[in-house]
Amino acid sequence: MTTTPPFPAPQRTVDLTDCDREPIHQLGRVQSYGALLALSTDWIVQHASENLEAILGIPAEAALGRPLHELIVSDGFDRIRQNLRVVELQDGVLRLFNVAMQASGKAFDVSVHGSGRHLIIEFEPKVATRGRDMLAEVYPQISSLSRNRDLRSLTRAAARGLQGLCGFDSVMVYQFQPDQSGKVVAEVRKDGQSKYDGLMFPASDIPVQARALYKRALLRLISDVNDPGSPILPGTTLDGQPLDLSLAVTRSVSPIHIEYLKNMGVEASMSVSIMKDGELWGLFACHHHSPRYIEYERRTALEMFAHMFSYELSRFEDQQRKKVEDETSRLQTLLMGHMADGRKVADSLLSISEDIASIIPHDGAVLFENESFHATGTVPSEEEFRGIARFLDRSIGAGVFHTDHIGRYLEAARDYPQRAAGLMAIPISKRPRDYLVLFRKQIQETVAWAGDPTKPVSVGPNGHRLTPRQSFEVWRETVEGRSLPWSLEQEHAANKLRTILLEVYLKVLDASEAERKRAQEQQQLLISELNHRVRNILNLMRGLLSQSRASSDTLEGFTADLDGRIQSLARAHDQLTSEQWEPTSLKSLIQCEFAAYASDKSARVQITGPDAMIAPSAYTTMALVLHEMATNSIKYGALCDQSGTVEVRLAEDSSGGLLIDWAERGGPPVTPPKRRGFGTTIIEGSIPHELRGDAEVSYKVTGLEAHFRLPPTVISQIVAEHGTTAAPPPARAAETVDALKLSGQGMVLEDSLIIAMDAAASLEDLGAPKVEILSSVPEALRWLDHNAVDFAILDVNLGEEQSLPVARRLHETGVPFVLATGYGSAEELVATYPPCTIVQKPFTSTSLEEALRQAMSGA
Structure with a gap:
């Protein structure tokens, strides 16, 4: 069957x-x-x-x-x-x-x-x-x-x-x-x-x-x-x-x-x-x-x-390909010429669209930069292009991509072939991804x-x-729905153009459109100097301890002198790193450097001549140079013994620039350095390189002499002379007549244990019977859930988090607190945090007491 x-x-x-x-x-x-x-x-x-x-x-x-x-x-x-x-x-x-x-x-x-x-x-x-x-x-x-x-x-x-x-x-x-x-x-x-x-x-x-x-x-x-x-x-x-x-x-x-x-x-x-x-x-x-x-x-x-x-x-x-490279080099010259006139990259690039079209024919171009849409010619709308950009981000990688049929990859693109049927996408950055995209209309x-x-x-x-x-x-x-295909020569031209644009964006996006290389060199110089300066400060601490101990008869006097000198170092550091400078006094800068490092020897420093208000860009450079000159004088020159002097003479030259003559007398015999260190490079090279001025250092038998010239381009004003000025000695902590007496539970929120222990000790010296030390926001909030607190000190930055949630909790419950920061009294902190008193790091017992007094009086 x-x-x-x-x-x-x-x-x-x-x-x-x-x-x-x-x-x-x-x-x-x-x-x-x-x-x-x-x-x-x-x-x-x-x-x-x-x-x-x-x-x-x-x-x-x-x-x-x-x-x-x-x-x-x-x-x-x-x-x-x-x-x-x-x-x-x-x-x-x-x-x-x-x-x-x-x-x-x-x-x-x-x-x-x-x-x-x-x-x-x-x-x-x-x-x-x-x-x-x-x-x-x-x-x-x-x-x-x-x-x-x-x-x-x-x-x-x-x-x-x-x-x-x-x-x-x-x-x-x-x-x-x-x-x-x-x-x-x-x-x-x-x-x-x-x-x-x-x-x-x-x-x-x-x-x-x-x-x-x-x-x-x-x-x-x-x-x-x-x-x-x-x-x-x-x-x-x-x-x-x-x-x-x-x-x-x-x-x-x-x-x-x-x-x-x-x-x-x-x-x-x-x-x-x-x-x-x-x-x-x-x-x-x-x-x-x-x-x-x-x-x-x-x-x-x-x-x-x-x-x-x-x-x-x-x-x-x-x-x-050689012809393409020659034409692309011409594009590079045109692009750089436009940017030299101060135009933005987008304006410069789109203005040479016709020149690009002579090498890579297209009907329209879009520059998509930092999520901004710039277009010329016949292109998709901004909304349509953002869909294309999402496709490019997830699909094409870092190389040039081209197609004569966008609709094959993106269904939405089938709706506008009369404006864009084919594209050539040229990535011009890494993350976030930016593109120059050339479009071609459909041809039947x-x-x-x-x-x-x-x-x-x-x-x-x-x-x-x-x-x-x-x-x-x-x-x-x-x-239908397709454009003319892109040839191998056009793809090669796009790759060459991508190389040029990557070079431009490396110069533009990380700094400024015209000065990226110069800004990068300056940044590296600052980083190196900060490292150099931190090491110097650590070495100076031993000297400060020794000098303060030799000049003080009591423990209280020793503490006050040391606090004053540390505060002077902090002020000098603020002058170096501040980001919101106005034209500033050169004499004040010289005085600050000697006040921070020369101790009582600053009385042997004489500054004569008119003052100069120098621009913020020059101020950073001069801080580096004067720091090196001052510390070298203290370590090796006229101020390293008990008899030498330093004379700083300022004078205006015929062009409106400023002459600075530095002369050291009465110190030990001078010998030129055996090797050219970083400090010597700063002294001799910074002013010529950064400010287009002059610098000359002479190691004479009678003492070191240095001659500097600042060009008028970095000077906003010359202030007439008002007599000879000496660098002031470091300030001693002011005496408090009515000492603050604390009572109740205190809290210190600080991720550095040493600083936290120092702050807690200061609070205990002011009478606080109990102080809780905490290191993170979650830990502090959990502790506050089960404990009452009467006053607190909060650090701003705690590793990868900020103390803002704790500050808000304390403000809501009416607890006075002091905000400790090394960033200065920035407007951002004042605007972000609840009303509070800010104390600068490194703080002293006196500055902390005054900040607590203000916080508690306003509670």
Whole structure:
């Protein structure tokens, strides 16, 4: 009984990938113009083509199992053995011409290559050349290639040259497109007609595995499409697989390809690969309307011609790239010229849009910078572009991206092809991603195909296998929603432009549009000086302790002197790092430096002449220089002993600049430094380099002398002299008449344990019976949930968080608190925090007491 299934048995879908899977390198046959032997590693014949007897005079069955040297004469065998080194290279093929293989002296052209565990040897009977010299024929054709100035004339010259060498009826230059379809860019025919020139061929016409073979075996001859070929015996290896004939020159032809050629009306065919930069650029496709055999030696010469064409093609494209580079360099000059006039980057870039269009034609451009939209020409709207920008951010990476069909990637873009169908995106920064995007409108283009590309194949009668299309009539397709494609030269220009724009943005975005390099150098100088200065301060602390101890009779006096000097150091540091300077007194700066570092010796410093109000930019530089001069005088110069003096004379020069003469007298003998340290570099180099002024230092026997000149550009005002000024000594802490008495629970929120302990000790000295030390906002809030507090000290920055939530909690509950900070009484703190008293770090017991008094009086 037969049971009928409820549904028909499923049929396997046949599509174009069937062509891609066809094992064209394992057909098990050779073309009849040559014979093949496959040898084991010990030179024993394991496979032979059935036509071996017709070619070599030895039946295939008789050759199997015999060593090669028994089948051919010793001269031929030795010649093969002696030249095998070529075969050891990847895809290496040994070519030997005019080799004697039989005792009769009959000559053969021989090809030898490795295939897995086998050595493949192919024989083609030598065709008499009647004294013709291959090189003499090839050289003139090669010479003609170098005389062409554009791709069209170059490819046509190459097609004519190859036709002259091979004699085929037609020769086409077939170029692969980015989507692997092909386009005939040149055609030469003996009948003078143009049949396929300019036509497109679907990618399926040359399947994936065929393109892979074209990269390995550069020439493929099909001498007769009606040749049934000769099978290889036995048909499979010991593991049941056919021989891999990928590099075999006599390899037979796929039935699908034979049928394809017959449908074109072709009787013989030859293809020669055109390689460029290691990839398959295209093919020379040669067709003949009758069988045609080309001897192996001539085929080798044709390969050489193709290599030379590849070289000329690369040279031509290099010349095109050089033109692009020259034009792009001109763009760079234009862009820099616009920016030198003070224009913003966006204005400068969009103003040269027409110049960019002369190199990379486009209809409109968008500069998307820091989330800002700048546009010129025909482009999408800002909202539409932001959708494109999101696509670019998640998809394209750091390189140039281009497409002639945005709608293929972004569905929303299909709504505005009349404004933007294609784009070229040039990333000009890293994060956040900024772009220059060039747009092209859609064009309604008619593309001519050699047959309908949507129906390139049809299912044939041989089971589940594809049969090639039969019609090669011109089929025209109207393309919409696409722009003109972007060429390789335009992509190269975009990459060059990207390099230029990256350079511009590196100069602009991190600092200012005109002074990035200068600002970066200044920043590095400040960082180095801060490191240098911190080390100096640490070393000075020991000296301050020692001087304060020597000059104080009581512990209280020692503490007051030390507090005053530390406060002086803090003031000097504030002058160096403040970000909101106004023009400031130079004399005050000199006095501050000596007050901070010279202690009571500052009375031996005399400052004469008019004062100068110097600009903030110069103030930082002068602080560095005067700091080095003052500390050097204290450590090594006139102020290092008890008798020396320092005279600083200020004077206005005739141009409105300021002269500073520094003279040290009465100190120890002066010797020039043995090495040029960072401090010396600051003294001698900062004013000339940063301010365009002058600096000169002399190490005289009578004492060090230095002469500086500040140009008028850094001076806002010269203030008339009011007599001689001495640098004041460091201020002592003021006495408090009515000491503050604290009671109740105190809290210190500070992430530095030493500072927290010092603050807690100060509170205890003021009478606080209990002080809780906490280090983080969550910890403080949890503690406040279960404890009452009467007063508090809060640090502003606690590692990666700020104390603002705790300040708000205290303000809501009416608890007075003091905000301790090293940032100064910045307006941002006042605006952000609840009303409170701010005390500067490093604080003293006196300054902390005064701040608490203010906080508690306002509670």
